[in-house]
Amino acid sequence: MKRLLVFLFIAVLALAGCVQTKTEVEGSKDDSKGKGKKAIEVLGMAASEEDMNIVRDQLVKNGFDVKLNIQPDYGSFSAQKEAGNYDLALSSWTTVTGNPDYAVRGLFKTGGDYSTVSDSKLDALIEEASTLTGDEAAAKYKELEQLLVFDQAYIAPLYISNKYQGIYSELVNPKTVHLPKSRAQVWESIEFNDSSKNATEPLILHQTISSLTSLDPIKGNDGSINTLNTNMYVRLVNLTDTDDVVSDGSLSYNHAIAEGNQEYYFILRDDINFSAVKDGAAVDTGELVSAEDVVFSLNRAKDPKSVPDHRTYSLHENIEKVEIVSDLAELQKKKVAGSDQSVFDALSQHLPASVTQLAKDKGTVNNAAGAYQVVKITTPTPFPQVLNYLAHQSGGIVSEKQVTSINTYDVASYNPDKDIAYGDQTTVTEGTATYNNHLYASGPYILVKKNDYEAQFVKNPAYRVGSEYEPKIAKINVRFIADIDSALSALRNGEIHILQSVPETKLDIVKSDSKLTLHTADSNAVSYLLMNTSGRAVSDSADLRKAILYSINQDEFISYYQGNKKPAVSTVSPLVNTGLKLEADSAKVKEYLKASND
The missing domain is CATH 3.90.76.10 (Dipeptide-binding Protein; Domain 1)
Known part of the structure; x- marks a missing residue:
């Protein structure tokens, strides 16, 4: 969360051939330094082809020769990115903690979890801004945005998204379903309209990603586990x-x-006690959190x-x-x-x-x-x-007791082919050799088992019993559906009960369906173009990056999404109003392209 923590990288079709090595990429890095059109390769996944088409058209209009490189899933995208096969990657980040430091530290600080940027001035601004509040913080984040976006053009912002949640309100009480700006979906509050079903019927939720990074909360920060771990650990x-x-x-x-x-x-x-899984059911371990x-x-x-x-x-x-x-x-x-x-x-x-x-x-x-x-x-x-x-x-x-009993391997020599770590998805996945659920949950729900179709959770019997925070529904199934149109169809048919992210282009469908309710909220999700900082012409030339930056017209994205997007400057934009604004400027594009050729 942000939510899910989360990158979403997008692009359009490329040959599904072998991945070039980083050395091969670096060896060809000068192929776009001539006096003709600048060759730009855009990398990502197929999930948002519409965005990539708009980016392509804007760059082509400003004199770039654009190669679109789409990958079918996150794994193949990651392989291409690791190999350096891109100039730009269409990316998305949601600040699931609600604070601006999270919006920059892992993304842009040298050595950050997801950072490809190494800039000592930017590092210093990130550290300074993190200690401030109010107007002082806003002023420092303005300096940070100025350097990140306008001075160095490490990213080119596209838009801020809103949140749109679809609820199958013929069965689920929409008043009990939260839509937080940052926090992952809150499960324990949800109830059926007929409360007698809370103890017997499973609530069916949706997730696009079926492969889970880890059920150890510190080993993942992505859309596969953010919501799941938020509801498993207090x-x-x-x-x-x-x-x-x-x-x-x-x-x-x-x-x-x-x-x-x-x-x-x-x-x-x-x-609150830890729960464990025994014979397919959640049990109270008697161990106090x-x-x-x-x-x-x-x-x-x-x-x-x-x-x-x-x-x-x-x-x-x-x-x-x-x-x-x-x-x-x-x-x-x-x-x-x-x-x-x-x-x-x-x-x-x-x-x-x-x-x-x-x-x-x-x-x-x-x-x-x-x-x-x-x-x-x-x-x-x-x-x-x-x-x-x-x-x-x-x-x-x-649980200190449980985690230390499982993690007996040497971290430095850890071998995933033989060592079992606490939270490995194989320990809860049906049909795997290591299937042996060792989870201890401190939160309202615990994962019992999963397969390629869904993950099954049950309530922790020792979580806030008798309070307003005791989980209302006894069983929750998270259904894995990668295609968002298929997920929306499943919602309309009652096959899933909540669709957490309804596409902006499908809002009218949800609004017109009498069986559904649409919830809307602000979000901290920002989409942007990430520049390659190693081995490409854009890596070496701030002028070339600025030419790309000023080719981006955010109004065209907002218009395409029928006004359901907002302008952005950086991943900080939903959290701090710095007063900065990006405006497309073809004259500046020509100026910076000329400078990049000199």
């Missing part, structure tokens, strides 16, 4: 539908930021070497220390940032009983008797955006 805080950070529906009753914005406190609840598990989970989340192929460590690299607080006096002495209230008083609001002691370990926790656990997170510099990262699916709390 976090210290949550995002509301409009991106406010709250404790509601999380592992904490309350949280507080101490003076100086470097210390963050969380008082934990004791009404505790402060010890929080410390273990966040320490491994911030450590790039804690697991092989760690995809989310950069989100948590600003956590310096995670610890359990044992001294009540510390909470009483500390003041809340910008307030005269003590941290103790801030954490003590609306608890089941007044705090009389801090439990030394999970075995002595008893909220009803006043014994609570408190976790403290320290950052090396003021970094208020740390809370948004804790709301991300990678901040999900796992």
Whole structure:
């Protein structure tokens, strides 16, 4: 999430031949430096051919010779991208944490999880902006956008998307279905119109990707697992539908930021146990989701070497220390940032009983008797955006006992062909040799099993029992349908019950169907062209990149989507209004093309 974290790369048809090596690509990098038309290759997947056609036409009109390279799926796209077979990749990013640092750190900082950019000035601006709030933050993000887009043209923005959700309201109560701006779909609140069906009928949801990166929340940050892991693992805080950070529906009753914005406190609840799967059903393990598990989970989340192929460590690299607080006096002495209230008083609001002691370990926790656990997170510099990262699916709390019992391999010599890691999809996939569900879920649902058709979840029997956050529906099936038109047809037929992303070009179909309800919300999803920074003419020439930048006319995209898109400048655009704007300019295109030839 963002949502799903997520890249979506698009383009149009290329020969499905062998992938060139990176060396071969670099060897031919000068083939577009002549005085004639500039040859530009655009890479991506087939999912958004319409966008790629518009990009092609705009570039051709401005004097480029465009080669469109479409790949049928993400795997083949990734192989082409890794080989360097592109000048531009049509990309999409959704800031599922609701904070602007997430919109840039992993994408554009040197060494970021998905970054192909290495620019020390940009790195410095990312770090500076992350520590600021309000007008100061907006000013710094304006500097960042100026460098990223207009000075260096590392990306060319296309548009901001809205969110459109289709609900089969003949069966599902649309009032119980959330459509958050950033957070992944909230499962526990959903109910059928006939509540008697909640315990017996499965809710059928939709997902395009059937191959799951990992069910370990720190090992993936993409559309295959973002929603699934968000609903399988509880976090210290949550995002509301409009991106406010709250404790509601999380592992904490309350949280507080101490003076100086470097210390963050969380008082934990004791009404959530880990669930496991036994004989195809979810069972209560009797194991409390505790402060010890929080410390273990966040320490491994911030450590790039804690697991092989760690995809989310950069989100948590600003956590310096995670610890359990044992001294009540510390909470009483500390003041809340910008307030005269003590941290103790801030954490003590609306608890089941007044705090009389801090439990030394999970075995002595008893909220009803006043014994609570408190976790403290320290950052090396003021970094208020740390809370948004804790709301991300990678901040999900796992069982220290279970994960350490599974991950017995040596990380440095990990071999996926023989080593079984916690969360490997093969352990829940029917028919695989390693099928042996070892998951422990701290969230409202747990994955029982999957195949190429769907993934089956059941409610955690030890999650917030008797509260408003206890899951309403007992069984949820996530149906895998790659083609969005087929998914929409399935929604209309009641074969799936919620379509989380209705295409803008299909809104009238949903509106006109009496069995369906359409929900609409703002989103943090931005589509943009990513420039290749290694081995191509665009890699070497900022002038050539700027010529591409000023060829892009966002109004044409907005018109094609019947006004259901918004202008963008960067991935920060839905979060911070910097006042910058990209306008197509053919005169500038000619100027920069000429400069790139000189």
